[in-house]
Amino acid sequence: MATGSFIKKEIAEHGVAVGALVIGVLLALFVTLARQQNQEFSISPLDILSYALFTFIPLAAFILGNRLIVRDYHSKAYLFTESLPVRRFTPVFIKYCAGAFVVVGLMLITLYMAASYASAIDSITPSYFALLALKTGSLALLYWAVVFAISLSGHLRLVLYVILFGAVYYLLASSSVDVSDFGPFALLLDGTLVYERVEIPKQALIETWALIGAFTVIGFFIALWHEGSMAEVMARPMARRDYLLASFLIAAFLTLLTLLDETPSPDPFPIATQHRLDDNLHNVTVAYLDPNLKAAAEPVLEALVDDITSLQSRIGPLVLPPSYVVHDGDIATWEFIAERADGPLVYGNLEDADHYDRVVFRTTVLHQLLLDVSRGRAVFEHYHWFLDGYTRLITEANTTASTLAQRSENHHELMARALISLDVLGNNVDLIYQWQTIADKIGYASAEALAYSALDYLSTVSGESAIDELAMRWLAYPFEADSRAAIKRWLVNVPTEFESVTGITWTEFSQGWQDALRDAGTQREVATFVEAMPYRMAAVNIVNDPLLGPILMGSLATDKQTLPAIDEESALQYVRQDVYEDTDVSTTDNEPTNIEPSECVLNYTPASPFDTEMDFVFNDFTISDCQGEAKTLWEYGPVGPGDRLYMTVEVRTPAFHQPIRLHAERVTAP
Amino acid sequence: MVETATSSSEDTTPAQRLSSPPLVSLSDVSKRYGKLQVLNGLNLNVRPGEIYGFLGRNGAGKSTAIRLMMGISPPTSGTVSVFGSPMRGSRCAKARQQIGFVAQEQSFYPWMTPQRLGRFMRGLYPDWSDERYQSLLTRFELPLNRKSGSFSGGMKARLALSMALAGMPRLLILDEPTAGMDPVARREFLSLVKAEVTHSDTTVFFSTHLIGDIESLADRIGILDQGTLVYEGSLDALSNRTASFTAEVTPDTDAFPLDELNGYPFAIVQAGGDTRKQTVILRWLSDTPPNIPPSALPNGWVPVELSLEDIFVAMILQKH
Numbered sequence: 001m002a003t004g005s006f007i008k009k010e011i012a013e014h015g016v017a018v019g020a021l022v023i024g025v026l027l028a029l030f031v032t033l034a035r036q037q038n039q040e041f042s043i044s045p046l047d048i049l050s051y052a053l054f055t056f057i058p059l060a061a062f063i064l065g066n067r068l069i070v071r072d073y074h075s076k077a078y079l080f081t082e083s084l085p086v087r088r089f090t091p092v093f094i095k096y097c098a099g100a101f102v103v104v105g106l107m108l109i110t111l112y113m114a115a116s117y118a119s120a121i122d123s124i125t126p127s128y129f130a131l132l133a134l135k136t137g138s139l140a141l142l143y144w145a146v147v148f149a150i151s152l153s154g155h156l157r158l159v160l161y162v163i164l165f166g167a168v169y170y171l172l173a174s175s176s177v178d179v180s181d182f183g184p185f186a187l188l189l190d191g192t193l194v195y196e197r198v199e200i201p202k203q204a205l206i207e208t209w210a211l212i213g214a215f216t217v218i219g220f221f222i223a224l225w226h227e228g229s230m231a232e233v234m235a236r237p238m239a240r241r242d243y244l245l246a247s248f249l250i251a252a253f254l255t256l257l258t259l260l261d262e263t264p265s266p267d268p269f270p271i272a273t274q275h276r277l278d279d280n281l282h283n284v285t286v287a288y289l290d291p292n293l294k295a296a297a298e299p300v301l302e303a304l305v306d307d308i309t310s311l312q313s314r315i316g317p318l319v320l321p322p323s324y325v326v327h328d329g330d331i332a333t334w335e336f337i338a339e340r341a342d343g344p345l346v347y348g349n350l351e352d353a354d355h356y357d358r359v360v361f362r363t364t365v366l367h368q369l370l371l372d373v374s375r376g377r378a379v380f381e382h383y384h385w386f387l388d389g390y391t392r393l394i395t396e397a398n399t400t401a402s403t404l405a406q407r408s409e410n411h412h413e414l415m416a417r418a419l420i421s422l423d424v425l426g427n428n429v430d431l432i433y434q435w436q437t438i439a440d441k442i443g444y445a446s447a448e449a450l451a452y453s454a455l456d457y458l459s460t461v462s463g464e465s466a467i468d469e470l471a472m473r474w475l476a477y478p479f480e481a482d483s484r485a486a487i488k489r490w491l492v493n494v495p496t497e498f499e500s501v502t503g504i505t506w507t508e509f510s511q512g513w514q515d516a517l518r519d520a521g522t523q524r525e526v527a528t529f530v531e532a533m534p535y536r537m538a539a540v541n542i543v544n545d546p547l548l549g550p551i552l553m554g555s556l557a558t559d560k561q562t563l564p565a566i567d568e569e570s571a572l573q574y575v576r577q578d579v580y581e582d583t584d585v586s587t588t589d590n591e592p593t594n595i596e597p598s599e600c601v602l603n604y605t606p607a608s609p610f611d612t613e614m615d616f617v618f619n620d621f622t623i624s625d626c627q628g629e630a631k632t633l634w635e636y637g638p639v640g641p642g643d644r645l646y647m648t649v650e651v652r653t654p655a656f657h658q659p660i661r662l663h664a665e666r667v668t669a670p
Numbered sequence: 671m672v673e674t675a676t677s678s679s680e681d682t683t684p685a686q687r688l689s690s691p692p693l694v695s696l697s698d699v700s701k702r703y704g705k706l707q708v709l710n711g712l713n714l715n716v717r718p719g720e721i722y723g724f725l726g727r728n729g730a731g732k733s734t735a736i737r738l739m740m741g742i743s744p745p746t747s748g749t750v751s752v753f754g755s756p757m758r759g760s761r762c763a764k765a766r767q768q769i770g771f772v773a774q775e776q777s778f779y780p781w782m783t784p785q786r787l788g789r790f791m792r793g794l795y796p797d798w799s800d801e802r803y804q805s806l807l808t809r810f811e812l813p814l815n816r817k818s819g820s821f822s823g824g825m826k827a828r829l830a831l832s833m834a835l836a837g838m839p840r841l842l843i844l845d846e847p848t849a850g851m852d853p854v855a856r857r858e859f860l861s862l863v864k865a866e867v868t869h870s871d872t873t874v875f876f877s878t879h880l881i882g883d884i885e886s887l888a889d890r891i892g893i894l895d896q897g898t899l900v901y902e903g904s905l906d907a908l909s910n911r912t913a914s915f916t917a918e919v920t921p922d923t924d925a926f927p928l929d930e931l932n933g934y935p936f937a938i939v940q941a942g943g944d945t946r947k948q949t950v951i952l953r954w955l956s957d958t959p960p961n962i963p964p965s966a967l968p969n970g971w972v973p974v975e976l977s978l979e980d981i982f983v984a985m986i987l988q989k990h
Contacts, residue, residue, distance in 0.1 A: 002763075005793030013781060075819075076777040082742050083773060085766035085794050227743045 002086045006094045014067050018102055021063065025056055025106055026113070033117050044668070045117035046194040049136050052110045053188060061103045061143040065151035068095045073154060073235035078228060092223045096216070099144050107140035108133060128197045135187050135201070138208045142184055145215035152222040154234030159246040163253050183207030269324050269341035277301045282308045283320045283343070288327035288350060296350045300325060303358065303398070307366050310398045314468045315476050321372045323365060325350075333357040334657050336364045344368030355406035356413065356657045359395045363448070366391040370475050382494040383474040385431040385438075389451030390471050393459075396452070408525075411456075413656060415520045416529030418453035420660055421446040422517055423536065429514065432494050432506070443650065443661035453520075457513040462502040469501045532655030538663035540647045542670065550669035691754055693718045693841055693873045694739055699748030701734050701897075708734045710897040712748070716841075716875050721867065723888030723905075724877040725982065731897040732877040733774065736845045739875070740771060753840065767795055770834030770872075774846040776826035780819025784812055784829055788836070795837035803836035810862065824855040828862070835866055842867065844876045848883055860886055881979045895986055905978065910959040912939070912981045914951045914974040915967065919943075923970030926950050932966040939984045951976070951984045 029052075033045055072078060072095075081091050111132055115124045150160045171179045172189075179185045186204035187193060223231050238246070276287040277297050286301045288294070304325065312318055321343030328347040331337065334357045337347040346368060348361045370378050370387060378387045392414075399407045421442040422429065429438065431454060439447040455467055495506035502509065520526050545551050647666075650659040692715035701709040708731045716722045726732045737743040738750045741762025750757045752765050778787060784807055792798045807814060810828040812821075818829060827847050834842055844863070848856040864887055867874050876887060884891055885905065893901040901908060913936075917923050926948070929935060936952040943949050950971075954960060964972070976984075 002794050005790050008793070009779070009790055012786065013779070072779075075780050076775070077779050079773065079775065079777040080779070083740055083766070083771045085763045085769075087760065087763050227737075 002084075003090060003094065006086070006091050007098075010068070010094060010098050014064075014098075017067060018064075021060055021102075022106065022109070025060070026109070028056065029110060029113050033113065044194065045114045046132070048114045049107075049111060049132065049194050050188070052107065053136065053139050057103065057107055057110075057140050058143050060106055061099070061140075061147040064099045064102055064144070065147035068099050069148065069151035070154075070157070073152075073231065076235075078232065078235075082228065088224055088228060089220075092220065096148055096219070099148060100141055103144040104137050104140045107136050111136055125197070131197065131200060132194060134205065135193060138205055138212070139184055139187055142208055142212050142215070145212045145219070149215045149219035149222065152219050152231050152234075154231065154236065155238040155242055156234055156246065159249055162250065166253060183211055267342065268322065269343075269345055271324070271326075279305050281305075283322045284308070284325070285322065286325045286327075286350075290327075293327055293350060297327070300350055300358070300361075303362055304365055306398050307362050307395055308369070310394055311366065311370075314394070314464075315472045318373050318476060321369070323369055325365060327351075334360055336361055338364055338368050340368070340372070344372055354657075355403055356410050359392075359410060360445075360657070362395040362398075363391045366395060374475055378475045381435055382432050385435045385447075385451045385454070386470060386474055388444075388448045389453075389455040390467065390475065392448055392452040393455050393467070412523070412525040413529055414449040414452050415456075415517065415523075415526045416533075417446050417449040417656060417658075417660060419517055419521045419526065419530060420533055420536070421450050422514065424662055429510070431510070432498075441661070441664045443648070443659070443664075445658040446661060453517050454509075454513045457516045458502060458509065460516075461504060461509075461512065466502045470498065473497065473501070529655055532653055533651065533660060534653065536662070538649035538651075540649060540663060540665055542668075544670045690718050692716055692751075693753060694875060695749075695751040696735065696738070697749045697751070699735075699738060699745045699750055701731075701738060701743065702746045708897055709738075709745070712894070712897065712899055714892055714899055714902065716873060717890075718873055719871055720889045721874040721876060721887050723884035723891040724875060724894065725881065725884055725891055726877075726879060726894035727986065728879055730879075730894045732879075732894055733845055735894070736843055736875075736877060739843065740769065741765060767837075768797075768840045770837050770839035770842040772827065772830040772834050772842075772844045772847045774849050776818075776823075776830050778818045778826070778829070781817055783815045783817055784832070785814045787818065787829070787833060791833055791837065797838040799836050799838055802838070803832060806832035806835055806866075823850050824852075824859065827851065827855075827859055831859070831862065831866075835872075839872060842872050842874045844874065844878075846878050848878065848880065856880075856883070863887065881977075881982055885978055893982065893985060900985060908981060909976070909978065911954050912951065912976060912984065913954065913959075913962075914949065914976045914980070915971045916943075916947065916949045916974050917968075917970040917972070919946050919948060920970060923948075924968035926968055926971060932960065932962050934960040934962070940987055949974070951980075 029048065032048055032051070072081075082088060111129070115129055115132070118124055146164070150157045150164070153160055171177055171185070180189055181204075183204055184207075187201060187208060222234070271285065271287045273287055273289050275289060275291050275294065276285055277294075278285050279301060282305050284301060284304050286297045286304075288297050304323070308320065308323075322341075323343050324341060324345045326345070326347050327350045328337070329349055329351060331347065331349050333349045333351075333353040335349075339345045339347070344365060346361070346365050348364070353361065367387060370391065377383070396407060396410060396414075424442055425438060428434075429450075431438070431451065435447070438450070442450070458467055498509070499505050504512070521530060542550050647664070648661050649663040650661045652659045694714070694716035696712050696714040699709055699712045699714075700707070712731075712735060714735070724732055724735070734743070738745050739752060739757070741750075741752075741757035744758070753768065755761055755765065757765060779790075782790065788800065788803050788807075791803075792800065807829075810832055812825060812829055812832065818826065821829065831844075831847070848859055851859060860883060863874070863876075866872075874887070876883070878884060888905060890904055891901070891908070892899050915926065917926070926941070928938070931952075935955040937955060938950060939953050940951040941949070962973075967973070
């Protein structure tokens with residue numbers, strides 16, 4: 001009876017506000033889900049669960065904590081309730097349950113709506129839904145348990161929130177502490193939160209529930225200990241000593257962060273071979289296992305030193321991290337693996353690379369070097385295009401008399417590649433604000449060519465000095481630790497800064513560059529490259545075979561009457577990628593081999609979203625299959641219903657050193 | 671040591687009241703908050719049907735004793751019994767269903783109107799009477815649909831009394847309910863309490879530091895000082911057992927005796943004055959207060975009428 005009175009009281013007091021909150025969330029969900037469905041590169045509707053767990057679910061928990069708990073303590077209503085014929089535990093427990101009900105309920109409503117939308121294109125089985133409910137519900141309950149405990153901390157709650165957010169931010173951002181495998185972090189940050197259908201993350205759930213239990217116990221302890229005197233004292237307005245305590249806590253926390261943040265410098269990269277060439281002045285090392293490769297390694301080191309010297313002469317002295325180049329004979333001459341040790345670490349095939357391949361390799365090293373120097377800021381969306389183009393510009397320019405002819409050929413190949421990619425992209429090409437999307441659509445090799453062509457045009461209209469000035473501002477600006485400098489940097493408008501340095505507006509530049517690129521297509525040397533590309537359009541599709549299930553299909557189209565001669569090596573690469581992987585897994589190790597003169601070759605790399613190993617499958621088709629318009633060349637399947645795939649169609653022709661991506665699309669198997 | 675007294679007025683109390691077990695009993699109760707000893711061996715009995723005035727200075731421990739009676743806090747040592755059972759664990763909530771409580775500071779849910787508060791309280795008290803609640807609200811001139819957070823102190827106290835009485839309590843505990851009220855509101859409130867409990871069997875435990883409140887209501891009083899009960903008994907008995915005398919200082923004025931007057935032993939509670947006037951307050955040690963004729967007094971001394979407040983102050987000062 002008493003419990004009923006308290007439940008009715010909570011409903012009467014908070015029912016309208018909670019109702020408004022639920023309606024607001026539902027509206028926001030409708031809008032978000034509808035917008036998401038209309039997006040070109042849309043993600044699964046279930047992804048909104050991650051969004052909810054980062055935004056309105058914690059916000060709802062915070063609002064409820066203030067309404068259910070803080071308000072009662074501020075109005076001293078606890079003095080009234082403690083004299084009523086109920087145990088002290090009862091009203092607190094009802095508040096805890098009410099908050100948990102609303103927060104978890106909101107999460108489940110969100111899940112239900114997202115699952116309803118997703119069920120149109122995905123198979124939402126009861127067990128899959130239950131697994132999602134378990135994971136997201138546990139996280140929502142954890143949010144509430146945390147808010148519950150902190151809300152009972154009265155005037156200290158704001159300090160505790162600051163410390164909590166700071167601690168979580170630190171744990172996520174710190175490189176010295178890895179919490180990605182722990183409880184809620186493992187659930188929330190794992191890309192499979194909403195995509196794993198079978199496996200129950202027992203360890204993460206147990207840890208999450210342990211945290212829920214801990215915060216719940218802390219909350220009840222504060223509320224009930226010594227007849228509620230702790231909560232009562234903390235509910236009072238802050239006195240001078242409380243301000244002192246709060247200041248002390250925050251200062252101690254910041255000090256702790258500072259101490260923890262002193263990340264030790266990584267150890268020097270251990271080079272396991274005695275065969276190495278070093279340039280100590282520029283901090284560059286080239287390593288190889290076979291002593292016979294010394295002759296191949298020496299010009300690489302020499303070229304890299306020249307590149308770094310050239311870079312420093314253009315943008316000023318840099319504090320150079322150690323750069324490592326390691327020979328790997330198993331990868332293609334035009335492919336490189338870039339990693340980071342205590343400085344840039346690039347694996348490449350030093351053997352048999354021609355001039356173009358070598359320039360690509362040097363560009364990769366310089367790219368990684370600037371990335372390291374700028375502490376990662378050079379790949380911010382606004383500057384990334386410039387980094388790609390600038391590094392290529394330097395390595396192409398850094399040439400000798402003996403390679404002058406190759407340089408010219410490289411330039412034409414780059415311009416042709418850029419021109420083909422421009423056609424693939426259409427008219428809306430914004431280098432500053434859409435670079436990642438552009439690279440996604442045309443691949444990194446073509447994106448680099450596009451950026452190179454843009455800077456080539458800029459050098460003609462504004463001069464090389466303007467490009468170097470932009471490089472100093474965007475790629476090598478000094479690291480500013482203080483907040484004022486950070487805010488100042490944040491307020492910089494990139495197009496405005498571009499205009500102030502180059503003297504032309506960003507719009508004028510974009511238009512002028514694209515016009516110039518199309519004009520370049522009329523040059524014989526560039527046109528020759530473009531003509532060598534037989535296909536210009538591609539598409540992928542998934543059809544639902546009634547017997548087999550979803551089947552992937554790829555097709556190419558061409559407006560050419562004559563396709564490559566049958567004795568010419570021509571390969572079509574069809575790539576199926578894991579949508580959640582950053583790295584392009586498509587182009588490693590699947591070189592078309594043993595191609596019969598009368599065949600074109602279709603390669604693809606199937607990688608299901610949760611596979612760590614890749615299988616490579618090669619399908620051969622006769623050349624006649626490659627001819628004609630929009631002809632379906634390849635099919636593979638079935639894939640699992642609901643599988644989300646990022647598929648690209650890339651074409652390799654002997655004229656171009658690297659594959660050219662003609663199409664990219666994210667699709668979901670029906 | 672607690673001083674107890676009975677009086678003629680108490681003799682008129684129904685026999686069953688005296689013989690029945692106490693409704694509230696505190697036996698050798700101590701309460702300590704950290705290093706602060708608030709109650710120290712408190713013994714106190716409230717009998718059924720009586721109005722018990724609980725008198726003490728601010729900080730004497732009255733509110734702490736009430737929190738113990740309500741079962742809000744447990745005693746550090748000793749036993750607190752209400753309705754014949756110890757106030758421990760789940761028993762507290764059960765006992766509170768029969769206790770009406772008016773606190774010193776009224777902290778209802780400020781967004782609730784009296785009407786909604788009534789609906790809320792109905793679910794908590796099994797004997798709750800809507801009819802009585804409505805009649806009390808009407809009688810106390812309280813608006814039904816105004817949020818209680820906007821009420822004045824006096825209105826809140828009347829609302830608290832309405833809620834306390836509508837639960838049809840066997841025991842009504844008032845913890846300095848008139849503190850902060852102006853004299854008119856205080857008198858009005860006390861008359862309401864008196865009127866409401868006169869014709870019921872409700873036992874009233876009324877804590878205050880205002881002697882006037884006690885005088886108008888209490889059948890029996892307890893005086894608390896520094897966590898210890900220094901007097902328990904009727905007001906009349908307290909008054910009869912205390913006497914005061916004064917004298918203009920002249921060459922003919924006799925010295926006041928130290929321990930006995932006209933054959934009646936006494937103890938000096940307070941003695942003092944200056945070169946012109948001397949005053950003595952004493953407490954008779956005999957069970958029956960003596961009737962001393964003026965002629966039996968030392969030369970120059972005359973009796974002085976004492977108010978209850980004078981007696982209260984004298985008792986506290988004597989203890990110190």
